[in-house]
Amino acid sequence: MQRIGFVVYPGFHLLSLAALSVFEYANLATGDPAYEVELLSVAGGAVRSSIGVTVATTKVHSSPYDTLIMAGGTAVVSSPPELIEELRTAPDRCRRVMSICTGAFVLAEAGLLDGRRATTHWFYTRELAARFPDVKVDEDRIFIADGAIWTSAGACAGIDLVLALIEQDLGATIARTVARKLVVYHRRGGGQSQFSELLDLAPKTDRIQRALTHMRRNLQMELSVAQLAKVANLSPRQFSRAFQAETGQSPAKVVERLRAEAARLMIEQSRHPIDVIARQAGFADRDRMRRAFLRAFGQPPQAIRRSLRGEPIDIAVSAIEP
Incomplete structure (x- = not known):
């Protein structure tokens, strides 16, 4: 004992x-x-x-x-x-x-x-x-x-x-x-985010809020700064500056995080192959999604899927992987 x-x-x-x-x-x-x-x-x-x-x-x-x-x-x-x-x-x-x-x-x-x-x-x-x-x-x-x-x-x-x-x-x-x-989720991986940082995004203007809403609703589309600026009715340069000032993050980083969180939800709630999930979430390919997952959650999509299935994973690695 x-x-x-x-x-x-x-x-x-x-x-x-x-x-x-x-x-x-x-x-x-x-x-x-x-x-x-x-x-x-x-x-x-x-x-x-x-x-x-x-x-x-x-x-x-x-x-x-x-x-x-x-x-x-x-x-x-x-x-x-x-x-x-x-x-x-x-x-x-x-x-x-x-x-x-x-x-x-x-x-x-x-x-x-x-x-x-x-x-x-x-x-x-x-x-x-x-x-x-x-x-x-x-x-x-x-x-x-x-x-x-x-x-x-x-x-x-x-x-x-x-x-x-x-x-x-x-x-x-x-x-x-x-x-x-205990009626809890089977051990969230150590690399999982403590919270969705995107929930804290509170832009001060309707223009940037419209851009955020457009991002969330159109993750499968190409979300370039030029396109988002058009939604916000600003020039690309004005939009980038305003978005960074109001959210503290660049448009590209927020788009990537939104896609990563959407992909993670699909991994948790479906059995779709990783390639299919990558496309549905708006990533160009599974490798780009993998890199986004490492940045956002500290572990790749495959590790998250294995943990959901109850398969053993290397705790020391998954919990501290950069």
Whole structure:
């Protein structure tokens, strides 16, 4: 049986504990419990969450764990020196050290993320990068497994993180069974975007909004700057400048991302061949779609389709592929 240490602190986000249900259902799926979970804190005893619910914990100690997981919170808080000291030696006695959401700040403070790729909730990624410049922060990933150190985005992404752990330990069949029991999507790949950045596009003028609407409705067409400028009733030069100013992105980048998101949806909801999906989404060929997927999601279309089918994938590669 593998021992899991789950570290909480005053003000931790209660939703972080949702990840523990994955271990519970994994034990039920195997019949013979594979995991033993222990809640830990610096002082031990009752620890109050950010919503006011308290949990009973054991004082953090130096016993070996297979996996040590740091909970996250609704805000970044300073870490007690005792906890930082324990975490610094954790890789010597734990096979894996993980964090959920803002728990990445605690791992970073302990030096565990130096020189590694890591992520956290999108709201805090820039702060993580600014405070810890030696950390290679990737702000648009569900989770990242960099060797023995794993980090995840928001609290719900902790479920994806632990499902990936279950798949690594017990195989894809058990991980898929657990996901079904929890009524969640079978482990979103680590390379999946935390959110659709295009939802945040809020142009100030009707002209640029018309161009965006035209893009979405005509992905199969050639969407050149000249054509989009005509829709917006602007010159190509004026349109490019206005579009960049109002959305923060170039027209070409937005078109590519819209096509990639449309193609991903088709991969998730249909069995069409990759070549057919590429054409329907407006890509010239499957190779261009593959390059767009790597830029947008960190993994190629084939990897996403394999994960949907429940086929095992290389977690370390898919989660950190540039």
